[in-house]
Amino acid sequence: MKLENPFPEYGYFGSEYFCDREQETQRMIEALQNGSNVTLIAPRRIGKTGLIHHVFERMKVTDKRAQCFYVDVFPTKTFSQMVQFVANAVMGKLDTPSQSIKRKLNNFIAALRPTMSPDPITGAPTFSFAVEPENARETLTQVFEYMKESGQMCYLAIDEFQQVSNYNEIGADSFIRSIIQFVPNVHIIFSGSQQHLLSDMFMSPKHPFFNSSQIMTIKEIDVEKYGTFANNFFKKQGREMSQDVFTYLYNMVDGQTWYVQKILNRLYRTPKEELTEKTVNNAVGIILGEQEINYQSSYNLLTENQALLLTAIAREGVVNAPTSLDFIMRYRLPAPSSVKLALKSLQDKEFVFQTEKGEYIVYDRFFGMWLKRLE
Ligand SMILES: Nc1ncnc2c1ncn2[C@@H]1O[C@H](COP(=O)(O)OP(=O)(O)O)[C@@H](O)[C@H]1O
Ligand SMILES: [Mg+2]
CATH class of the missing domain: 3.40.50.300 (P-loop containing nucleotide triphosphate hydrolases)
Structure with a gap:
């Protein structure tokens, strides 16, 4: 099956479009x-x-x-x-x-x-x-x-x-x-x-x-291999994505495949544009804009404590000890027992994910970026 856009966001379309x-x-x-x-x-x-x-x-x-x-x-x-x-x-x-x-x-x-x-x-x-x-x-x-x-x-x-x-x-x-x-x-x-x-x-x-x-288990796709894979498709458009720019894009979303695909898919649609960190940022901006309504309504459904905690985690990026006094003071969160409750329900709803290392992050990387911009 030949795809218009070689970076599908859903589904499997054969080994040609599958990296490593x-x-x-x-x-x-x-x-x-x-x-x-x-x-x-x-x-x-x-x-x-x-x-x-x-x-x-x-x-x-x-x-x-x-x-x-x-x-x-x-x-x-x-x-x-x-x-x-x-x-x-x-x-x-x-x-x-x-x-x-x-x-x-x-x-x-x-x-x-x-x-x-x-x-x-x-x-x-x-x-x-x-x-x-x-x-x-x-x-x-x-x-x-x-x-x-x-x-x-x-x-x-x-x-x-x-x-x-x-x-x-x-x-x-x-x-x-x-x-x-x-x-x-x-x-x-x-x-x-x-x-x-x-x-x-x-x-x-x-x-x-x-x-x-x-x-x-599976981890992130290797950044070098993924970069080469992506660049091969951009070359066919007469463009080049340097490994540096790809790494920048990949790190933005912790190398999580769906998010990487989503950004690549968006970049592929503008064949005249040069592929730079700036155009990557623009692409991400467009994606966040498209999701704005969803993010806003997810956010509105949270209790005040949950919203405070989720935003704090988004700003921090990675949180080791969400009930520590230091973290609580910095983001003006409620008492540890309330933070604990809010954390549990954010995890249950899959807004927050606990990594293998035991650290807490916002599960949806784009939602995390959106929250971080929220002031
Ligand atoms: N090896 C890969 N190369 C390119 N795209 C991939 C690869 N693995 C997954 N994808 C794409 O990433 C997205 C998420 O993958 P998926 O398999 O649905 O994740 P999961 O089942 O773990 O939630 C899909 O759009 C899929 O097409
Ligand atoms: Mg799946």
Whole structure:
């Protein structure tokens, strides 16, 4: 697929538009092909979803029969919705001539009475159906049996898997674990961004997923490689982005992939402009302007203490000890106990992110810049 703008802000469009991640890709493929499940944990917008699609694309090249399924369960609020999403992604997609698998599919269809409609583009039949809560476990079992029966290697990515910990259904996670154990030809990628929830699920001995999969994380794309990658596209426009200017851009947003892409995308639209720190600043200014209404309304929804604390974190950039007297005095914040409360709710709402080093930052880098300008 050829893109007008080589710096997409959403989605995966093939390796041409995908920078590096060679080692991560290799590592994930190795784990999956050696029979492990993989748990990918990293902050939002760093490139987890992209990596999964990249891995799938690679695997399909080496093994044409590999079956790869991707499901994003972010919108799901219950276990049965999750099952529905997974079933929709998998059922009917394995084209194998086996009779028993056809029977499995037919039974499944008979039980759920899905509505079938042609895909608007390919014309292939697609199913959609509702999974009732009382059938959820049975349905998920059938989905896995369907894959098992096919005898093909199946790779299933469940993205935003931390949603599972919000479901009311008791034991949803142990149930999932119990069925995947018995399906040797299916390997799963669990992926998600809420470190504490996921690490609890996969690293605590109390939890059913303990030791059941290989944990992986990804960091920022290497600045040199990313700079070269970006410059190659600008060269085609007859321009040049020096490594210095790229590094300036990259550091502005802590090398977080989505933000880097967003700025590059914007710069690519003005092919006559020289690529300097000044034009980078302008591009960022335009992006912040476009988001102004959103930022303003997010800000208005905060309590006074939350707004004070968030703005203080934005101005400081990185905060080690938000309840320290020094920090509180400097930004005229309320008492430590109130700061603690406000911090907790800012973290829950994902306005504030705690890094691996334990430091606090504004999660959305552009929102952080916007707040910093607020006086
Ligand atoms: N290796 C990469 N090279 C170029 N763009 C990337 C790369 N990885 C991710 N992106 C882009 O960055 C943005 C965020 O990536 P995404 O995979 O959605 O992050 P996450 O799933 O971690 O939230 C998307 O626009 C995606 O196209
Ligand atoms: Mg994602």
